[in-house]
Amino acid sequence: MNTSISRELPMTADELTELAKLYHIDGWTQEALAQRFDVSRVKIGRLLKRAVSEGIVEICVRLSHPPDRTAALEQALIARFGIKRAIISVDHRDAERQRELLAGLVARYLDQRLGDTSVVAVGMGRNVSAVPRQVVARQHRHCTFVCAIGGSYRGGEAMNADQTCRRFAERFGGESVTLYAPAIVANRDTRDALMANDTVRQSLTRAQQADMALVGVGDILEDSNMVRMGWFTQEEINAVRRLGVVGDIMGYDFIDMDGALADTPLVGRVIGLTIEHLRHIPDVIATASEPTKVGGILGALRTGTIDTLATTESIAETVLGLDQSRRAGGD
Amino acid sequence: MNTSISRELPMTADELTELAKLYHIDGWTQEALAQRFDVSRVKIGRLLKRAVSEGIVEICVRLSHPPDRTAALEQALIARFGIKRAIISVDHRDAERQRELLAGLVARYLDQRLGDTSVVAVGMGRNVSAVPRQVVARQHRHCTFVCAIGGSYRGGEAMNADQTCRRFAERFGGESVTLYAPAIVANRDTRDALMANDTVRQSLTRAQQADMALVGVGDILEDSNMVRMGWFTQEEINAVRRLGVVGDIMGYDFIDMDGALADTPLVGRVIGLTIEHLRHIPDVIATASEPTKVGGILGALRTGTIDTLATTESIAETVLGLDQSRRAGGD
DNA sequence: ATACGCGATGATCAAATGTTCATCGCGTCG
DNA sequence: CGACGCGATGAACATTTGATCATCGCGTAT
CATH class of the missing domain: 1.10.10.10 (Winged helix-like DNA-binding domain superfamily/Winged helix DNA-binding domain)
Incomplete structure (x- = not known):
């Protein structure tokens, strides 16, 4: 041999x-x-x-619609949901490609916005972790990328905010701040204990004071990340869904289609930024490229915490339509 | 229409x-x-x-390794001054350390380039004499290092090309050829007499036929080598500077910021290669690590004799900026 | 020592892309 | 109305890149 x-x-x-x-x-x-x-x-x-x-x-190839094409969609989203702007990618059949296309646009947006003092809170999920791969920074900066949630050994790299942070820092320049805590703990007491910890506290404080946040929006499906990461059993997912939950922000804040927070077995057990914290961050970017997430996106938009929505053309259209019909039909 | x-x-x-x-x-x-x-x-x-x-x-194309500032700087220098390549070191506060850093890169470059038949003409100055100390040759060769200027007992070892040549030969293997003549003589007649001498003539001829030359770029300051070596009085230096001279190549060819040769008391009294000789050497490496030399470097680049510029990142940037402003502002 | 495996190598061919140039359609101006 | 300008157009050609395959060098196993 x-x-x-x-x-x-x-x-x-x-x-x-x-x-x-x-x-x-x-x-x-x-x-x-x-x-x-x-x-x-x-x-x-x-x-x-x-x-x-x-x-x-x-x-990397970035494909964006000519401005006027998406301008109407963006205006509609802004008018309807009170967000500040939308990043809308071209549709693509292949889910992986679609994620990359969208991530490329988000990367470019960050490249425009990030300055030397910028602090970005980074969430988890495939859509978020796809972004640093698409970054082609015009210049190096000295910004800071802070984990918005603790770590987890399940679910793969994409689920690890600190990995994503590091990659961002590598690409844009600057440093990454890891949140040295598990993403989820057994009970509220453990969480309280961790939150009292200096190291954890400091990281979270920096995350809370971020100028921008990049978070994913999730759906509630049998094979969703939640299940893959073992945070929920299949039954729990089903139960939660029966309560009207349609998605999540950041991977753990569950919402129904009206943007209201849901009571789930996770409440009080996650180490990371809450939706309330996000409200105080000037530019919260929510990204989602999967058509199954329309409900979650609608809910997320209605929470009022999102400033920039990054999604695909068809999803944007669907979300607008969904919102329309729910306003009209009541429910 | x-x-x-x-x-x-x-x-x-x-x-x-x-x-x-x-x-x-x-x-x-x-x-x-x-x-x-x-x-x-x-x-x-x-x-x-x-x-x-x-x-x-x-x-967009992303080069992961350092497609960094130095690559861009090198390209800019190549485009602007028509040199063949640049060797750019990172900046360092300490002047001595800075010299060593740069010398290390030059040494590595020589290690790449030198073959068994290579002949290198060696100038004088601290930046040049720092190079052999940094040499870690992968293998011994049989190349030749020839003094590009005569000797002098003033100014210390660094000012002695033949010392530098010997060290090079020691590190890389091969022989060193000393130019058995003083660097500077009293008048043109003496020079002519020496140039007629067989030994001197042979050394100089070999130097002229070198494949590479390693020369320093100098500045014109009160405490510069010129004064220390006693070639100029303080007053002469000032006078020369008033004529627009900003630096020198090899330690004795004085130039203004446009790369034109200046008329100084030294003209016709130096035993060594002239700028004209350098022009015929395929790879003339000019090294300078001191920020005070930016003017001299600009002038040196504009003479068109330099093939490889070795300097620091910040100096390279400054030189480019200086060139820019002089092109724009006239004069 | 010899046969063999394996990857590197470059000649050769095939596909993809870039460039040039003559032509055409259409609108404008005399 | 016809000459002209201008840009679009595609045929033909040139360049560049990708793919295949026989060969080679080297290390290993027989």
Whole structure:
């Protein structure tokens, strides 16, 4: 068996970076690079491919509607829900792609807004964690990304705000502040004890004083994150749903379609910002790219805590329609 | 005059978006799109280009490693001054440490470049003499280090090219060639006599034929090397400065901020390579780590003899800014 | 020592994309 | 009405990139 790396492409990460720069940034042709470095063009191609696969270069495509296209939708959302602005992405069939498309727009929005003193509270969820991957910062800053919720070993990386924070800090520059506490604890007493802890307290205080917050909106489905993370059993989810809960903000604040907070087994057991805290943050960005979340989004909008809604075109339309019908039909 | 938009590419912004999505996100080929929309492939290409120019799609490339400031700085320097490359160190408060940091990068660069037949002409100055100390050669070579200027007993070791040459030869392997002549003589006649000397002549000829040259850039301050070496009195320095001289290359070729050679009491009295000689050396590396030298560096760059500039990040930025302002403001 | 596996390598071919140029349609101006 | 300007258009060509495959070098197992 050949266990050792018998032959390696003899290029350091530095050289790969240089190569990638010349190709992608300076627009050299592969042929030119081949002559410059005295290897075959094929090899240059392979090295460039490797630079991508190793994450040395990332190429991201941002697709946004021409302004006027979404302007009407945005205006409607603003008028209807009192939010400050909307970030609306093009629709896409594939859920993963859709998330990336939306995340790209959110990343660009952050790139516009973040300054050297900015503090961003970061929630959890796939839509939130997809954002840092799409960041292409124009310049490095010295901003701060603070976890808005504690950690959890279940549910994968996407569910870990501190991972997302770190990636943000890496991309935009600045530091990340981890909330050194589990996301969820057994009971209220444990929570109170943790909240009294200095380290926890300090992190949370910084999060509360953030200039911006980036949070996800969730739905309540059998396979939702809540179940995957083991916070709810299937039965609990069903029970909660029967109470009229349609979604969550940040992954743990459950709401019904009128934006009212629901009483769930989680209340008082989560270490993180509450909806009340979010109210005091000047720009709360809520992102959701899945059509199943329309109910949750409507509820979230109606809580009045959201300043910027990031979602897809069709979801925005559906939410507006849903709101319309519920106003008309009563319920 | 044709004021109206006579013929418009008959595609709405929406269709453009759709097109861009299919191409960039879903990976369709232009040919396929052409058939799908029943237009020529060329037109698809043009529409896609338009989608970019109208901001519907944004394609950004991120280099993860340091695509950092120094890469951008290097590009700017290359574009502005026509040099071949820049070696840029991070900033450091302490002048001595700064010199070492920069010298380390230069040493590494030499280590990359030097082959068995390489001949390097070596100038004088603290920045040059700091380089051999930083050398950690991957392997020994048989290259040659030739003094680009004669010797002098004043000013200390750093001012002695032959000392620096010997150290280089020690570290990289190979031999050093001393220029057996004083750096400066009383008058032109003496110089001419020395230049006629066989030994001197041979050394200088080898220096002229070098593949690379490593030279320092100096400033014109009261405590500069020139004074310390006794080549200039304080008054002479002041006089020269009043003529617009801002620095020197190699320690004796004085230049103003436009890169023009200045007439000083030294002209015709130095035994060493002139700027003209440098022009014929394929890779002239100029190093300078002191912020007081920005003017001199600008002048040096403008002489057009420099191929590789080694300096610090902040100096590089300042030089670019200085060049900018002088271009804009005239004079 | 020899055969074999494995990945790197570059020649060669195929596909995709970019560029150029002659032409066309349409509106304007004389 | 016709000449002209202007931009759009697509055919033809050039360039660039991607894919395939035979070969090679090197380490390992037989």
